[in-house]
Amino acid sequence: MTIKNLRITLITSLILTLAFGGAVSAIKNGAPDEENNWPYVCWVVLWDGVSQYVYLCSGSAIQSDVVLCAGHCTSIPGIMYSWVSFEPAASFPPPEVFGIDSEEWIEVAERHTHPLFSMGEGKKGITDWITHDVGILVLEEEVELDRYAELPSEYLVDTLPMKQDLDIVGYGVQYQVHGGGPPSWDYIDLGYRYYSRAQLIQSEDVMSDEFMRVTSNPGDGKGGTCYGDSGGPILKAGTDVVLGVCSWGTNGNCAGVSYEQRVDLPEILSWIEGYLD
Secondary structure, three states: HHHHHEEOOOEEOOOOOOOOOOOOEEEEEOOOOOOOOOEEEEEEEEOOOOOOEEEEEEEEEEEOEEEEOOOHHHOOOOOEEEEEEOEEEEEOOOOOHOOOOOOOOOEEEEEEOOOOOOOOOOOOOOOEEOOOOOOEEEOOOOOOOOOEEEOOOOOHHHHOOOEEEEEEEEEEOOOOOOOOOOOOEOOOOOOOEEEEEEEEOOOOOOOOOOOOEEOOOOOOOOOOOOOOOOOOEEOOOOOOOEEEEEEEOOOOOOOEEEEEOOOHHHHHHHHHHHOOO
């Protein structure tokens, strides 16, 4: 198998677009994390071991061998191999695909998805098509980092003001191609950790009980999440506190707003904490 034969998946569901797969954008209107300010944010690569298709997500280490991710990443059927890299500029694909050892990549020993996670099946509309979009990766070995992401207190999101500043961090490609048809996302320059500032849109709509509504249109110093950022942390600005994980958006251009799975809910926090020492 050669690298040109490896294909990155692009997963969509009706008008609802998962921020998943690597043939798409990472943080829009962001900047590369060249100073490694978010050392706990990692690139997640998943492969079934036989096909041409490789799946890409993001995650954040909440202790030395536990990574918080999205449920739609950890629940992919048929996955035999998964790895994470904490390098701000990671190589792709993991050398293990070619039978080469590398200290950069850490193998995932276990993948766990929240027991109440559901996507698409039996859902009737935009308000209930996905739920409990949280997953855990247990690493084969511990990774020593300068610091780790922190879990929030219960219902912290509900106490935050409208337009609370957020830090969004994730991996993916950065370029959208225009011309010759609808815009498409390019595959070049994979594996760079990007960050940007976004804002919380507080509301009392039907989604707010489970998802954070976050600005996604770039401009005024802000950016947004898109494909390839799935599972990456949505942080209270200037802190390591993970308010949510990147989950989904409403269109293929990743414009408007995005919906990020809250992790400050008691039933989600208690499930995550069950994997911590």
